[in-house]
Amino acid sequence: MKTIQVDLGDRSYPIHIGSCFSDDALIRSIPNTEVVVVTNETVAPLYADQVLASLKRDGRRLGQVVLPDGEAYKTLDTVNRIFTYLLEGNFSRKVALVALGGGVVGDMTGYAAACYQRGVDFYQIPTTLLSQVDSSVGGKTGVNHVLGKNMIGAFKQPKAVFIDPETLKTLPNRELSAGFAEVVKHGVIADATYFEHLEANVESILALESDALVQVIGRSCEIKAGVVAKDETEQGVRATLNFGHTFGHAIETTLGYGQWLHGEAVAVGMVMAADLSVRLGMIDNLLVERVKNLLAVAGLPIEAPSGMTQNQFSTAMKRDKKVDAGALRLVLLQSLGKALVTADYPQSSLDETLAEFCR
Numbered sequence: 001m002k003t004i005q006v007d008l009g010d011r012s013y014p015i016h017i018g019s020c021f022s023d024d025a026l027i028r029s030i031p032n033t034e035v036v037v038v039t040n041e042t043v044a045p046l047y048a049d050q051v052l053a054s055l056k057r058d059g060r061r062l063g064q065v066v067l068p069d070g071e072a073y074k075t076l077d078t079v080n081r082i083f084t085y086l087l088e089g090n091f092s093r094k095v096a097l098v099a100l101g102g103g104v105v106g107d108m109t110g111y112a113a114a115c116y117q118r119g120v121d122f123y124q125i126p127t128t129l130l131s132q133v134d135s136s137v138g139g140k141t142g143v144n145h146v147l148g149k150n151m152i153g154a155f156k157q158p159k160a161v162f163i164d165p166e167t168l169k170t171l172p173n174r175e176l177s178a179g180f181a182e183v184v185k186h187g188v189i190a191d192a193t194y195f196e197h198l199e200a201n202v203e204s205i206l207a208l209e210s211d212a213l214v215q216v217i218g219r220s221c222e223i224k225a226g227v228v229a230k231d232e233t234e235q236g237v238r239a240t241l242n243f244g245h246t247f248g249h250a251i252e253t254t255l256g257y258g259q260w261l262h263g264e265a266v267a268v269g270m271v272m273a274a275d276l277s278v279r280l281g282m283i284d285n286l287l288v289e290r291v292k293n294l295l296a297v298a299g300l301p302i303e304a305p306s307g308m309t310q311n312q313f314s315t316a317m318k319r320d321k322k323v324d325a326g327a328l329r330l331v332l333l334q335s336l337g338k339a340l341v342t343a344d345y346p347q348s349s350l351d352e353t354l355a356e357f358c359r
């Protein structure tokens with residue numbers, strides 16, 4: 001078992017990575033006398049019985065909420081179902097909510113835990129690669145609104161996170177690759193040695209070899225936790241985690257959410273941000289080729305969707321929330337492992353990148 005500590009003062013918490021299911025002492029040791037597992041209809045048949053069995057203890061009351069599966073259900077209405085379940089069951093302020101599932105379940109459960117009776121304990125058992133390396137670290141929780149994705153939410157740090165990489169064996173390959181895009185991002189923006197490790201070990205990681213996964217999930221959590229510890233509420237360095245995301249969001253919104261997975265759009269977005277960094281003389285083209293190669297080996301796209309126009313990119317990017325007083329702030333690369341957030345670049349260079357990817 002590997003344990004990463006997220007340092008946030010009195011809200012610090014551990015992320016345990018290893019055989020959390022077969023060796024369930026940690027999950028078992030959640031102290032609350034009331035525990036409700038929140039999951040979805042896809043994950044419940046795979047893992048809920050196992051988690052509930054681990055939590056079973058004399059004097060502890062257990063419950064389970066099974067939500068519908070899908071980003072389309074990441075709404076206040078669905079969170080309200082959690083509240084209704086808790087209130088109908090007279091669950092008290094001592095209840096712990098345990099999110100069992102991917103980022104959608106995690107974000108909604110965390111938000112419910114932030115709100116129920118003004119805040120109850122929250123634990124996470126993330127079961128997708130994306131949720132293991134990204135959404136379960138950092139305390140952002142929330143839901144979508146018809147007028148904007150993730151626009152309603154709260155910061156709510158979990159008490160602990162339990163990651164069992166074995167769960168990835170049931171995850172569809174496309175979802176695995178999408179999560180790997182965020183892993184590549186961590187190497188590119190924060191740790192050149194880690195990026196080299198990923199290049200050398202991508203096959204064993206995607207073949208889900210346990211040791212390789214524990215190491216990668218651990219290092220990615222460490223990197224994200226390190227950034228979050230420096231900047232919990234995204235006033236500065238946390239924004240570097242958006243590397244590739246402004247271009248990626250443009251792809252997601254233009255195609256319509258659900259066409260490309262988030263990680264797929266971010267993969268292309270990272271290539272585009274790296275391309276722009278080359279045009280600005282910040283990095284060498286060789287680095288772009290390495291990033292493309294690693295993403296492609298992982299089955300991720302490295303070219304913009306066919307037919308998407310420069311104009312569609314510009315329009316969508318201008319609407320992105322990172323537009324600050326007229327200037328579009330982008331995350332660019334200074335070198336492998338070093339990113340910076342800036343609005344200080346010639347528009348003509350950005351246009352050249354867009355033109356290059358929209359041929």
Ligand code: NAD
Binds near residue numbers: 074101104130167169
């Ligand atoms: P997801 O939660 O939709 O899971 C993807 C699919 O895999 C779903 O169908 C799910 O039911 C299924 N699934 C989950 N675990 C499985 C398993 N072990 N075996 C088989 N199927 C499994 O998607 P995701 O990529 O995990 O998360 C995306 C969400 O996370 C988005 O809503 C995004 O906004 C959010 N997010 C939040 C943060 C944050 O900081 N809070 C960061 C990044 C993303």
Ligand code: MG
Binds near residue numbers: 182245262266
């Ligand atoms: Mg992302």
